[in-house]
Amino acid sequence: GGNVVLKVDPHLRTLLDFHYKQHFRAQRGRHGEGGKRTGARGADLVIRVPPGTQVYDDETGELLADLVEPGQEVVVARGGRGGRGNAAFATATNQTPRYAEPGTKGEERWIRLELKVIADVGLVGFPNAGKSTLLSRVSAAHPKIADYPFTTLQPNLGLVRVDDTRSFIMADIPGLIEGAHKGKGLGHQFLRHIERTRVLLYLIEATSADVRKDFEILRNELRNYSESLLQKPAVLALTKIDLVPERPVPLPKINGLPVFPISAVTGEGIQELLYALAEELEKLRAAEKAEQGAG
Ligand SMILES: Nc1nc2c(ncn2[C@@H]2O[C@H](COP(=O)(O)OP(=O)(O)O)[C@@H](O)[C@H]2O)c(=O)[nH]1
Ligand SMILES: [Mg+2]
Structure with a gap:
């Protein structure tokens, strides 16, 4: 047979x-x-x-x-x-x-x-974008991934409390190759891991010369691996906003995504960002429930 x-x-x-x-x-x-x-x-x-x-x-x-x-x-x-x-x-x-x-x-x-699924939210950004700093700022507990074979890179996980009733797991995934923005590409294991998160949080430095271009480079890297990564719900944050005293208010959307200016140093914009992420996760849950009902 x-x-x-x-x-x-x-x-x-x-x-x-x-x-x-x-x-x-x-x-x-x-x-x-x-x-x-x-x-x-x-x-x-x-x-x-x-x-x-x-x-x-x-x-x-x-x-x-x-x-x-x-x-x-x-x-x-x-x-x-x-x-x-x-x-x-x-x-x-x-x-x-x-x-x-x-x-x-x-x-x-x-x-x-x-x-x-290893985490609800996965961080995507170039080295130095502020991923690790954000994760340590917003999370208290760091759950370990139990028994995770086929990988040498362990994502760093954090439990994020949004408010009294809501929390989610955020993952900072190592393996993004230095110089990815020069076309060296994202690490393969990074991409395998990011596939296992539900919502993407893009982090781009507010001091970047061209935020839109950086965002496009990141998205292209994901697209090269799998088009489906771009279909995941996503949120975009501009990091280190404390270093940029003057900025347009409100910030323009990028690729239809609302942009959240944040600073992991002063805490500015962090709570708004967490609400937005929690909302994306709730929308996903609702959609999955609807699918289940229809199935
Ligand atoms: N001024 C400022 N510096 C930051 C902020 N977030 C991170 N940094 C600094 O930026 C550098 C890179 O941050 P890190 O979290 O290690 O970036 P990662 O490579 O994306 O994990 C470190 O020196 C941080 O202290 C921020 O909100 N404001
Ligand atoms: Mg880091």
């Missing part, structure tokens, strides 16, 4: 489909036949999953695959061979044996799929 294959589709965001269909079977292979026909192998069954899906063997708990990159795929169950036809068993004295082989049975197993 055919193989059962999982493949990353960057347009998918949730595993909700699997709440409704849980048992998949690739097309059956055929037994060998007379008339020199080998049994057909059966077509592969390709199941699409969102980026960030981890695949476990349900019985052993073994992590089989970490599917993050668009188009990445893994065979989770191998189909059996098609049976060989009678011609395969021909001998010098018997050119048309009456024997053909049965196809072998394919593998069968239960797997468990988990959509692994």
Whole structure:
């Protein structure tokens, strides 16, 4: 029979489909036949999953695959061979044996799929943009990522309290190569991690000679990895605003995104930024609920 294959589709965001269909079977292979026909192998069954899906063997708990990159795929169950036809068993004295082989049975197993999100908000910015400083300013606790295989770069996480009822996890992800703005590109692991966050927070220094251009460079880096990264909700903050005493009020939008001027030193603009991020997360949750209801 055919193989059962999982493949990353960057347009998918949730595993909700699997709440409704849980048992998949690739097309059956055929037994060998007379008339020199080998049994057909059966077509592969390709199941699409969102980026960030981890695949476990349900019985052993073994992590089989970490599917993050668009188009990445893994065979989770191998189909059996098609049976060989009678011609395969021909001998010098018997050119048309009456024997053909049965196809072998394919593998069968239960797997468990988990959509692994490492943080609600991921920071995206050039080195020195103020990412680490912001994270330490807005977060108290620093949860550890439990058991995170396939990576050497550990995101630095912070628990951010927005107000009495709301909080979220923010991730400062290392691996952004120095000189990324000179076209050296974002680190590959950075991109794999940023795929696992729900909302992007772009940080650009207010002292930059060209904020729009910096923003475009960052977005292009993400786009080169996967178009779907640009579809994530995003917020843009201008950092170190304390260094720029004069600025237009209100700031113009950039690419349709509202711009939040902040200073991690004086605290200016921070609370407004946190509210905006909390709001984006709430919108996402509402959309996911609606999808669940409609499914
Ligand atoms: N004046 C000022 N300096 C800042 C601010 N935020 C960060 N910095 C400084 O900018 C430099 C780079 O900050 P850092 O958080 O390490 O940037 P990262 O590379 O993006 O993590 C450090 O020297 C910080 O002290 C800010 O709001 N105002
Ligand atoms: Mg840093």
